Amino acid sequence: DGIQKVWxxxxxxxxxxxxxxxxxxxxxxxxxxxxxxxxFIRTExxxxxxxxxxxxxxxxxxxxxxxxxxLDPAFVLWSADxxxxxxxxxxxxxxxxxxxxxxxxxxxxxxxxxxxFPEDAVTFANGSRDGQHIVVNVWSDRDPxxxxxxxxxTKHMDLVARVKPWLSPxxxxxxxxxxxxxxxxxxxxxxxxxxxxxxxxxxxxxMPHGGPxxxxxxxxxxxESQILAANGYAVLRINYRGSGGRGQSFERSGxxxxxxxxxxxxxx
Numbered sequence: 731d732g733i734q735k736v737w738x739x740x741x742x743x744x745x746x747x748x749x750x751x752x753x754x755x756x757x758x759x760x761x762x763x764x765x766x767x768x769x770f771i772r773t774e775x776x777x778x779x780x781x782x783x784x785x786x787x788x789x790x791x792x793x794x795x796x797x798x799x800x801l802d803p804a805f806v807l808w809s810a811d812x813x814x815x816x817x818x819x820x821x822x823x824x825x826x827x828x829x830x831x832x833x834x835x836x837x838x839x840x841x842x843x844x845x846x847f848p849e850d851a852v853t854f855a856n857g858s859r860d861g862q863h864i865v866v867n868v869w870s871d872r873d874p875x876x877x878x879x880x881x882x883x884t885k886h887m888d889l890v891a892r893v894k895p896w897l898s899p900x901x902x903x904x905x906x907x908x909x910x911x912x913x914x915x916x917x918x919x920x921x922x923x924x925x926x927x928x929x930x931x932x933x934x935x936x937m938p939h940g941g942p943x944x945x946x947x948x949x950x951x952x953x954e955s956q957i958l959a960a961n962g963y964a965v966l967r968i969n970y971r972g973s974g975g976r977g978q979s980f981e982r983s984g985x986x987x988x989x990x991x992x993x994x995x996x997x998x
Contacts, residue, residue, distance in 0.1 A: 755978065760806055761815045770795075770815050772803070779977040782806075782818060784830070795830040802975050804948065809836045810854050810861035810882070816840075822907040822919050823949050824870070825851050836861070839882070851950075865890070871905040871923075873897075874951040901926070903959035905967075907949060912998045914991075920968035921947055923955040932964045938996055939967065943984060946975040970995035 734756045738747040748757045755774035760782065762769050769785040781797035796803070796818055803818035804825040816837055817829035827844060829837040836854070843852045847868050855867040855877060862882045869875040875893035880886075905921045912918060925932050935958050939947045947967040955965040969975060970992045972984020984992055 761808075764814050772806075774978045777977070777979050779975075779980075782830075796828060800976065802977060804975075805853070807840065808854055809834075810839065810857045810864045811859055812854070812857055819851065819853075821949070822909070824849065825949065827852075843880075869893075869950065870899070871949055871951060872899040872902040902951075902956055905949060905952065905955060910998065912995055914994075916971070916995075918969060918971075918995055918998075920966060921949065921952075921955075923952070923959050923965040923967075925959040925962050925964060927962070932962055934964045934966055936966045936968075936996060938970070939973070941972065941974075942970070942988065942992060943972045944974040944981050946973045948975070968996050 734748065734750040735746065736748040736757060736759075737744040748755075750756055754776055757774070758772040760770040760772055767787055769787060771783050771785060773781050773783050775781060779798055779800065780802045781794050782803065784793050784795045785791070786793075798820050801820050801822070803820060805819050806815050807817040807819060807827055807829070808814070809816050816831065816834055817827050819825035819827050827837070827840055831837060832841075840852065840854065843866060850868045850870040850873065853867050855865040857864040864880045864882060866878045866880050866887070867875060868878065873892075874897070877890045877892070878887045879890050903923050903926055905923045908920050908922050909917055910920075937954065937958075939945050946969050952965075952967070955967070958965050970984065971987060972981055972992055974981060
């Protein structure tokens with residue numbers, strides 16, 4: 731019946747932690763703290779976007795550490811040594827980090843990396859066990875991914891590898907986040923990719939994402955959009971009702987709306 735059940739180990743036995751049939755929501759395990767005393771979980775809300783909670787195993791106390799009034803987390807941010815989550819990134823355009831402890835040294839380092847790449851998303855992709863040598867992943871709507879090796883002590887960083895190195899970001903088209911209001915008053919988000927070399931309004935390709943539920947278009951390199959833009963087309967991608975990225979209620983608002991409100995959203 732598609733109902734999620736999650737158990738948690740207590741002593742020598744297991745206890746039910748979340749039964750979607752009772753709670754009405756799903757949860758997802760993100761990771762644990764270094765000392766294994768706390769667990770970070772992503773929790774659906776019946777209304778609004780998902781939140782991130784911290785569960786203290788000894789007491790069972792659950793504390794919300796991060797949420798946004800409109801968006802789900804774009805992705806989770808990890809420490810330089812990869813051993814514990816330290817925050818999450820949000821944004822319709824360039825996703826930017828938010829931390830539950832802004833004074834954490836890794837949080838400060840990652841914030842500095844974001845300043846060094848103001849037009850790109852930045853994450854720690856991997857690192858040595860002591861966190862002194864870090865692989866940093868940088869990507870954008872015009873860069874499918876570039877990997878750098880950072881020496882924490884010297885702050886020196888070398889480019890190690892690029893995804894699709896034959897592409898030049900300077901020649902690719904930008905995907906601009908847009909927002910608009912539908913005929914029945916719902917604010918929706920999407921992306922408009924305009925070709926670089928046109929002096930007149932270009933022909934437009936509207937490209938709905940798949941799913942249609944719990945799938946979303948996002949700010950990142952999109953191969954089909956770039957191919958079309960390189961050939962003179964503008965590309966419009968819309969996160970219509972039913973799309974992921976904005977919580978359970980938004981996803982379910984698209985149920986039984988194939989060819990109805992979903993199509994109205996795209997037309998609007």
